[in-house]
Amino acid sequence: MILRLSLFFIFFLVGGVLNDNIGWKGFISDSIEEFHDIPLTWEEGSKVPNWLSGTYVRNGPARLKFESPRRHMNSWLDGFAKLHSFKFIGDQVLFSGKMLEPPNYLASVEAGELVPQRTLNKFANPEDEWTLWEKLQIAWKQITGTAFDTNNPAVWRIGDKSIENGIYMAVTDAPVPVQFNISDLSTVGLPRPSTYPFALSGCAHYMRELNTDNTLSFMRKKKFSGKPYVEVQRYHPHQTFENPEVITTFIPQKFSYVHSFSITDEFAIFFFYPVVLNSKKLFTGDFHTYELIEWVDEQDTEIFVVDLATGAVQNFTTDPVYSAHHVNAYRSSEDELIVDLCPTPFENMRDYLVLDNMLNPPMESNWISTNQDLEFLRFSINLSDGKVERNFFPNPTESRWVNQFDFPVINEKYRGKNYCYVFGVTAFDYSRIALVKKNICNPAEDKVWYQENHYASEMWFFESPDSKSEDDGILLSIMFDGEVEKSYLLLLDALTFKTIARAYLPHHIPWSAHGMFFPEADFSNSWNKQEILDTVEMNQKFEKEL
Helix, strand or coil, X not given: CXXXXXXXXXXXXXXXXXXXXXXXXXXXXXCCCCEEEEECCCCECCCCCCCCEEEEEEEEEEECCCCCCCCCCCEHHHCEEEEEEEEEECCEEEEEEEECCCHHHHHHHHHCCCCCCCECCCCCCHHHCCCHHHHHXXXXXXXXXXXXXXXXXXXXXXXXXCCCCEXXXXXXXXXXXXXXXXXXXXXXXXXXXCCCXXXXXXXXXXXXXXXXXXXXXXEEEECCCCCCEEEEEEECCCCCCCCCEEEEEECCCCCECCCCCEECCCEEEEEECCEEECHHHCCCCCCEHHHHEEECCCCCEEEEEEECCCCCEEEEEECCCCEEEEEEEEECCCCEEEEEEEECCCCHHHHCCEHHHHCCCCCECCCCECCCCCCCEEEEEECCCCCEEEEECCCCCCCCCCXXXXXXXXXXXXXXXXXXXXXXXXXXXXXXXXXXXXECCCHHHCEEEECCCEECCCCEEEECCCCCCCCCEEEEEEEEECCCCEEEEEEEECCCCEEEEEEECCCCCCCCCEEEEECCCCCHHHCCHHHHHHHHHHHHHHHHHC
């Protein structure tokens, strides 16, 4: 198949879209097959840079049900995690996929039914809810740190920057990650935080401390007495998950649900929103985490700015807002700190991925966005006088797509610095999904990539080795072609935002949230390149015969 760029990318700035939602339900479907190191075949005409090297790992839900007719999970985000990896050596790519195998998953497979554990959402059928005895079992798992191990949103590495000694983890907002082997995606175990003080929650979006290989993170913790507090952590490469350096602690007014944070070279910045998980209702709420989400009226958003060198904490407040994903932050002057967020309705965490909602998008768009028209937002924090201002970004192209994106990624070289470009995903009515290039410095150059019945996911930015600008590089996204119901690997030129390469995958990758590139996971020395080339050539001949 010849890559026809003129047909493949479409820039939508204004106007309507009528979408048949072709293949959408196939995109939201279980996919539990295991496979390893399958060579991919790029479409004819693809232009893949020869400098790509390393492994991109994608993490997302892939299994919601077992053999039993009851206790099928009610939210896609509750699905048990599957990892997919793409091992790059220039234009050659090996594709693998394997389910994570934490204890609750293995026990559920053996039982043929979901075993007692915490879930995010309640069951669709009230008759399926946990019995009193099962809730007591979950309570015990809660104490031992095994109540929730469906770590499907994201991945990270602590430890040494090497295949052999890196600690690769599937992570979520729960305090216990799932460690996996970057080579074959097999599950290694569950690293645990220290036994005491008790870890109440963890971090889904770790950050790399600038100009180091350290990891920055946070946990909510609780002692036998006193209020829950936040522990800001630093992992040096020689440290394991159990023993991070504690930079500082602070006590917010409320037990906010926090999914991410920002950093600069000096600070870590946390937003504590008037959105809480009411832990007092945990047992009576049948251990369904997102059913406990509440908005706290007449409460501001607290902002905590942590000095990474001294541990000193400054506290600010701003009007109520909620955001799952920070974009970036930087110090614009001696007195001013800039923080950019993607706001979203707090109810989305509970309601947006409920299967009845997700599987039935409207045929004709109502233009209801994922974030219900909340736009990309900038906060300016005056470190001297404590004032916090918020501003929206202009939209001179009058595009409905460009200011309502989520799943933001940037050129990581500009993390914590003044930057111009952010790449995100905008979704209307679930299935109208576009990729967005937002130019903060010159919004007149905003760009959008959209194709009907093609369903996009979060991008990843690879900077060109000899880059001449911030956006000089390649963008990767995992797409789903609804018309043929196949996933494919998409590469865009980040400068032009046009397609340069596409490779259809032999196995389906369901809707997922996040991925991470690990440049140190370079397997080029262990590959039989000629064997791979022979396999690719054989696949190409087979496709032409078909």
